[in-house]
Amino acid sequence: MSFLALESLTKRFGSHPAVDGLSLAVEQGEFVSLLGPSGCGKTTTLQMIAGFVEPTSGAIRLAGRDLLAVKPARRGLGIVFQSYALFPHMTVGENVSFGLEMQGVASGERARRVAETLELVGLRALAGRFPRQLSGGQQQRVALARALVIQPQILLLDEPLSNLDAKLREEMQIELRQIQRRVGTTTILVTHDQAEAMALSDRLVVMNHGRVEQIAPPHEAYERPATAFVASFLGKTNLLDGASVRPEKIQFAGRGLAGRVRARVFQGNHWLYQVETGSGLVTVIRQNTGEPMPAEGEAVCLAWNSSPPQAKLGEVSAQQTEGS
């Protein structure tokens, strides 16, 4: 039996379904990401697990228990909010200590665990500062420490890195993954950034319009997308013979699909090509090996391995991408 189970979870706001029959089983210690465009129902799903939004129908089970019967304050979940939601009138130490205080942990033990957790996120020296005196990245870590210190059964992260600049975001991704590995907390991350989701997660739940499009490990979802939506959301893709073919899987060959190079862009470690063919415009990515490459206007032939059966995209999925 899985650790956390969402069963046909549905939330309607009026008649509009924000989350529509979402089912998901999460194993203990797993890192799962809810990935999808803005407005697809990720936050609503997270808030239903947290208890701040009541599902219209469906069930949530945590370790076999009915979680919906438990008050939000008793669920024992650690949440990191997109806005961090730190307590502005408390110091970093007091912020982190708050959850332990609520659990009635004695003050000596509390101080020890606060120090330990701040150490984990590398903020031990800043315990006496107020949130407004910290940078965005530091506030992020305080929020993480505050959620982790209560040793939550599940860690819920709602777009935790989206307010950071690109470089910091990459650093925090690596750090977040390391911290999660170390403490081993079951984690659900919500994000619209496919690179972030793929970098961090054991499994992706790709969502669109409140529905699940695919649940799979990142590599599998990328290589064998279940729908055209998943294929295009996870990266550049070409639709050839009704199948999704990634640009880096296509080679220039002696024979194959004939075309003409319309544009090429050098990007350091690789070349990005746009090739005009009988099947439309095809994007090709070739690694830069130092060899000479086809120039713009040159006639080329494209070849690729026929894709595995999972990547065949049916009628249904083509329909689903229309609105996106």
Added chain:
Amino acid sequence: MSKNGPLALCYHALFVAFMLAPIVVVVCVAFTPEGYLSFPTDHWSLRWFYAIGRYPEFISAFWRSLWLGALSSAIAVGFSVPAALAIARYRFAGRDAMTALFMSPLMIPHVVLGIAFLRFFTEIGLGGTFVGLVLAHIVIVLPFALRLTLASAVGLDRAIEHAAVSLGASEATVLRRITLPLIVPGLMSGWALAFINSFDEVTMTVFIAAPGTETLPVRMFLYIQDNIDPLVTSVSACVIAITVVALVALDRAYGLERLLIGRSVDAR
């Protein structure tokens, strides 16, 4: 920041002069040696300040006004907190009606309120009592208290409270440890504005105050009906002096801008 042009500077100077002129005139007149309202030209005198000592009812009226303002404003702010939180967060039947009701004292002329309260308090046996004054003042300062309390309640990030709940805090704990501390700046501003309005009120209070329960403005108003001497100007000068001292002290201790605009502690 762009510089003000000469025209703008001139305008600002005139505006400030226009605002300050009555105060300056009142304070100057307070120093007249004459027995009537006149601008002191060659002689200045403290005669009318000493004269206040002969009218202890002015002193007691001053303290009464202070207490009345402090108490009615505090109670009005106390009422505002649950009302503001409900109005800011929930969409419920009667929400707009409730807001309109709390704001309605702003729309009703104080003279009308005065007559209504006079009649009502006499009916229920509160006529001319301090309790009656407090009740009436709560009604007229409530809109000011609620306005600023509401502004800070609306500006509060719900996620902060949700964070506290997720960490195991009960509703009462969230209110005491998170919500209230975060809206305190708004409450202080609301209280200050309410106090100023209560301290200043004469149109309504003149109807419901009795000889033992006169507020300072009412006492002054009644005095100038029977007298033409400058005693009220020296009393005014004293009130102005106390106000200036209080404002400077508040500014040093807390920041006037913060108090009157109600910035929250985490404003950057």
